[in-house]
Amino acid sequence: MAVAARPPPGIQPAGLACLTLAGCSGNQSALDAAGQEAASIAQLFWVMTTGGAIVWLLVVALLLYAARSRSHSEAAASRLILWGGAVLPSAVVVGLLAYALWLMPALRPFGAAAASGLRIEVTGSQYWWRVVYRSPDGVTVTSANEIRLPVGQRVELSLASNDVIHSFWIPSLGGKMDMIPGRTNRLSLQATKPGTYRGPCAEYCGTSHALMALQAVALPPEAFDRWLAAQAKPSPAVAASGAELFRRHGCGACHAIAGTEAKGVLGPDLSHFGSRLTLAAGILPNTTDNIERFIADPDRIKPGVKMPAFGMLPREDIRVLASWLRRLE
Amino acid sequence: MRFIPKPIETLWTLFTAPVVWAAHFLFCYGIAAVYCAKQDQIGISFAAVRIGIAGATVVALVLIAASAWLAWRQWGFGAHDPPHDDPTRHDRLLFQGFATLLLSGLCFVAVIMVALPAWFVTECVR
Amino acid sequence: MSGTPERQAQEERLRAVWQNPTGWRYWTSVNNTQVGLWYGGAAFAFMLFAGVLALIMRAQLAFPDNDLISADLYNQAFTLHGTVMMFLFAVPIFEAIAIFLLPPMLGARELPFPRLGAFGFWSFLLGGVFVCGSIFFNAAPSSGWFMYPPLATDEELSGIGADIWLLGLSFIEVASIAAAVEIIVGIMKCRAPGMRINLMPLFAWYLLIVAGMILFAFPPLIAGDLLFELQRMFDWPFFDAARGGDPLLWQHLFWIFGHPEVYIIFLPAIALMAMIVPTFAQRPIVGYSWIVLAAVGTGFLSFGLWVHHMFTTGLPQISLAFFSAASEAVAIPTGVQIFVFIATMLAGRVIFSTPMLFGTGGIAIFVIGGLTGVMVALAPFDWQAHDSYFVVAHLHYVLIGGMLFPVIAGLYYYYPLIDAQHLSDRLGRIAFWLMFVGFNVAFFPMHLAGLRGMPRRVFTYPSETGWDWLNLISSIGAYIFAAGLLVVIFDVLRPKHRHTGGELNPWNAGTLEWISEPKENWGVRSIPRITSRYPLWEQPTLLRDVAEGRGYLADAPEGQREGLVTSVLDAEPVQVLRVGGTSGVTIVSAVTLGAVFVALTFKWWLVTAVAAIASLCAVLYWLWTGTNVIPEAEEKDVGHGLMLPLHASGSASVGWWAMFITMVGDATAFASLIFGYFFYWTIHADFTAGQAGPGMAWPLIAAALFGGAWAATLIARTLNAGERKAPMRACLGVSALLALAASAAALAGPWQHGMDPASHVYPAIVWLLVLWVVAHAAVGVVMHLYCLARSFAGRLSALYDMDLRNSALYWHFVLIQAVLTFLVIGLFPEAG
Helix, strand or coil, rough: CCCCCCCCCCCCCHHHHCCCCCEECCCCCCCCEEEEHHHHHHHHHHHHHHHHHHHHHHHHHHHHHHHHHHCCCHHHHHHHHHHHHHHHHHHHHHHHHHHHHHHHHHHHCCHHHHHHHEEEEEECCCEEEEEECCCCCCCEEEEECEEECCCCCEEEHHHHHHHCCEEEEECCCCEEEEEECCCCEEEEEEECCCEEEEEEECCCCCCCCCHHHEEEEECCCCHHHHHHHHHHHHHHHHCHHHHHHHHHHHHCCCECCCCCCCCCCCCCCCCCCHHHHCCCCCCCCCCCCHHHHHHHHHHHHHHCCCHHHHHHCCCHHHHHHHHHHHHHH | CCCCCCCCCCHHHHHHHEEEEEEEHHHHHHHHHHHHHHCCCCCCCHHHHHHHHHHHHHHHHHHHHHHHHHHHCCCCCCCCCCCCCCCCCCHHHHHHHHHHHHHHHHHHHHHHHHHHHHHCCCCCCC | CCHHHHHHHHHHHHHHCCCCCCCCHHHCCCCCHHHHHHHHHHHHHHHHHHHHHHHHHHHHCCCCCCCCCCCCHHHHHHHHHHHHHHHHHHHHHHHHHHHHHHHHHCCCCCCCHHHHHHHHHHHHHHHHHHHHHHHHHHHCCCCCCCCCCCCCCCCCCCCCCCCCHHHHHHHHHHHHHHHHHHHHHHHHHCCCCCCCCCCCHHHHHHHHHHHHHHHHHHHHHHHHHHHHHHHHHCCCCCCCCCCCCCCHHHHHHHHHHHHHHHHHHHHHHHHHHHHHHHHHHHHCCCCCCHHHHHHHHHHHHHHHHHHHCCCCCCCCHHHHHHHHHHHHHHHHHHHHHHHHHHHHHCCCCEEEECCHHHHHHHHHHHHHHHHHHHHCHHHHHHHCCCCCCCHHHHHHHHHHHHHHHHHHHHHHHHHHHHCCCCHHHHHHHHHHHHHHHHHHHHHHHHHHHHCCCCCCCCCCCHHHHHHHHHHHHHHHHHHHHHHHHHHHHHHHHHCCCCCCCCCCCCCCCCCHHHHHHCCCCCCCCCCCCCCCCHHHCCCCCCHHHCCCCCCEECCCCCCCCEEEECCCCCCCEEEEEEECCCCCCHHHHHHHHHHHHHHHCCHHHHHHHHHHHHHHHHHHHHHHHHHCCCCCCEEEEEECCCCCCCCCHHHCCHHHHHHHHHHHHHHHHHHHHHHHHHHHHHHCCCCCCCCCCCCCCCHHHHHHHHHHHHHHHHHHHHHCCCCCCCHEEEEEEEHHHHHHHHHHHHHHHHHHHCCCCCCHHHHHHHHHHHHHHHHHCCCCCCCCHHHCCCCCCCCCCCCCCHHHHHHHHHHHHHHHHHHHHHHHHHHHHHHH
16 A cells, blocks of 8 residues: 555544534544554543443432432431442442553553564654654654654654653544653554544643644555655755755754754754644644745744744745745655 | 450541551552662562562551451440430440441552552553 | 529620721621631632633633634633632632631630631732732733643743742642641530530531641642742752752642642532531431541542642553552542432432532532543543543532532522521522533533543644534533622622521521521620530520520620630530630731742842741730730639639640641641652662762751750750749750751751752752751740740749740650751761
8 A cells, every 4th residue: 555645535624524422523532543542541431431421320310319209218328328329339440440450551561662663752842842763773863743653563652851841642542641851751652543643732831832733644554664764865855945045044053954054953853844744833734825924923823932033034035945845845 | 464455535546547548558659669760779579569569458458457346346346326426425436436437448448449550560661 | 594684794795705896997807707708708709700710711712713812811811710719719718618617516606716717818818819910910820720840940931920829829828727727626626515526517527627638738739839939049950850850749749739639629518518418308417427437538548649640740550550549449438428418318308499409419510520530530541631621621520519519509508697698599599500501511511622632721722623613612601600600699799688687597407507696796695515416406495595695604704705625525625715806916917927928929038038027026926915825813614613724735725736736737848848858869860969968977966956955845844844943944045055056067067068959959958958947946946935035024834834835845846857857868868
């Protein structure tokens, strides 16, 4: 199966068309599982929700009955406390606890990732993500705000932060894990369905916390390998006209682009920027117009962003830069 | 010397079982947390930690059972039914006994629940 | 018994003793009824303020990509909303209800420390206004109500708002601990004669447990605040990973407070239900002992849950599992409480009044919150639900169902105690249905939004995520809910026709608080002897006996505010307690202490120092004039031929209990700091990072000197008991000098080894522990000087030695903390 780097169709925004309660709910839903962990947890959720609904109906029915009924004996009422209030709940919660404890070690089997050997390092910053792929054959690829992973293989993520606490969460694939300064946390994910899934930053991280997201693209393994190999090389378009502007305006102080002298590490790596689906950490579609707007006044799009505004540059320069970046596939 | 203490007239017997629960909980959490943080420097295996937790659990359960037995005795081995609301010292003691017995029951279950993780989780993974 | 004229004279005297001051001096009142009402009114006002913030947020979130308010303002709004609801409404409202209700419910005239209660209120009000007001200067905290570092410790990212949060709330936490002391001593020692612990109203049982929880829950937060503020002010790197600190320590300390806090909020509300349900089921509660089990059980278990707020921080799975287990276990006592109410309703004949409507509606909501609580308590599910709108929904179901609805039920139920009028039944029902429907419309969809990946604390969201209609529904529901609350407020504030004429006990309740007359300030006309859980049902002559002055202390011939102290278990009267009356010193103390905190926020060091000295002077004046007053006689007749002492000291006195309880809280804060020390040890291979420690010699010398200071204090106490004044004074002096020497030795350790607290967390935590002990020593020295002054003023004798005994008690705690500190900092680095 030859799927290109483009997201498969059909994973379009769910939007208003989707009014059923469960399932079918966009590309960011914990109930629309596309990963092993998410599937197990969704199942746990449905078991608990069904049980919880039954318990709630029973309690409310009992409450209404008690409010309307004639007096029962005190002995009967006391028995209700013992059996309904103490014994039954104890049995239920012990059972539920055992279920969850049995589930837990199986959900995140660290060490199993050695099979595929791919490790992805994600580092949170205000308000974007640095992504570094380390494949077992020694290939290292740096990217940002998007992770790609092979379907059917376990991937180990190592999560860190270099300013405040962020949290990495792709609901369709699995639960979240915090990124804490001074610590490196591990997460292990296995996608089961190809597709594009959105993941928001889940720990409040400052002014534009709401505007920090990433895309996770699950690809068939062969497509993933091809993609990674391409990413390891500079983009073919790198020598085009924008490169000179990029250098002249000092963009390389913060950004790196493979194949040029830009080696900055403060901002996202832009080597293959054109192949990303979104701009500004999952906020805007990656179009030339949006890139121009962001370069001219990033704070307008993302309050508190670290990148200074470049609105003072000639409009034409911004346009050339934007279209060049868009072509860095 | 009496082996089994006389019924003690204090409010604090009520808290025996919960205090045992708390001590057991802290022990389990503490030993696991320190072990997982320092496992490189400690020469023992995680299995030893789990055995330690099992041992602490047995001790805690025995203590709680003892507290329950004393409470049951104070309650007159169930010879009197609640609500124990007479204005007498006797009823006050029965009330304390019954409440302590119930609390011991809760804590017994809670100690078992807190010990369950050591059964299911077999490594120090994060 | 005496005839009518004498009774009238008695009433006049009692009324005069207990009356409120008039004019502006009204605000210097310390009477529990007034303070309780002010407290409650202020808490409600703060709640409305936070509610308006919530409505603004809901308006912003009604549509995707909305730009009604800026990101920064939204972040301030949600931070303040959470902070105010938790710290300025949920906890204080129960303190208000307790202060208002407990004395009449226990058949007492007052709580044992009315001035402390008033001081707590003024502190709360000042701190609250300070924190809330900040948003009008665009300076509100904006890091979320749990203030995670490093976001909240970074000066650039959080600005002055974080200081306002830390210092304003520390001030309020002090007030909460004051309330806890007051409530514990009040319930244990000031019940009506005969009210044995098996006859105590369930409200009192609950509040006893809750106050105990405050004592262990708030100090870790205070310790955390201390670390936090030291980092912000002096750059001591407690939470800075680059210098050995760890942001997770704050999360531990915050949630050790934060989770019990949920139950500190929930239990008093359930306590109100435990008073309301029997009244309307027209029978005693079924399962009294079960409630005690549930309250005590919840109180303990709630301290084993804190890490379930940290399930995604990457702690070992085994640790998560322990906390999952305890979090599941706590569902059992919670279930018991619900079933006690159901059982009582089953066994009785229920009158379905407005309070019952709010109560049962609240339970129906709360049960959903409880069930989702059982779900998120399981670590795997929480990995998905954590920090999402699912959790937002869960916590509002718990807090609004488990706290706000019962409190409104309590408002409808107890309103006649406030001004002898009823709230409108019809408006109440309208309000209920608006609130009930509005609540569910607002919050139920949030479960789904959360599962669809909507994280909490987002000021906007893109339209393509499928959250837009869910959010629109939520916003509509929020406004319906607010409309219901508005109806309640209208009902409270509207002028009421005085047609009922202030009948006592309008609901025909069985518990003692209903003998309280709203028009009188004395609490109870005379203190009855209690022989039942529901005295108004089962003691038919009680109401008349009380009103006609046939109980205890029916008169106030000496012009003093008096109540009874009774024994803990069987409530046998043991002492007459004279409590402080109207005084402005409470306000002065609160204002000066508040000034210390405000000045610290803005780093006005000189103002801080001046305010601190003023505050110390105010407190000393308060103690000197208002405590341990030597009575005109040793005993007095309280009625029925019972002679009781007018004074007690040592463990028989309420002051000793208050000191003991306060110091338990203090020791808990200290334990949190020690926890911090060992926490740093666990996260690093070498937690000293190769830095010099304080050595062994100085810490051990300091420990020995503290031992000497403590011993000299005890000797002074013994000498005083033998009326040997001169050697006693000498011993106090020696103890003070030894304490100073010990402090010098304590500081010499880290000083001589050049430990720089800003360089790494290890020197910082060592310095902090040392400074903690030194600060305690300083207070201890002040106490010694105070006792010396009392002795020279002739106010300290073998019989009236409460000051000295309390100092000695304080020194026990100082000794424990000093020895532990110096052994840990002196010996542990050598061993490790």
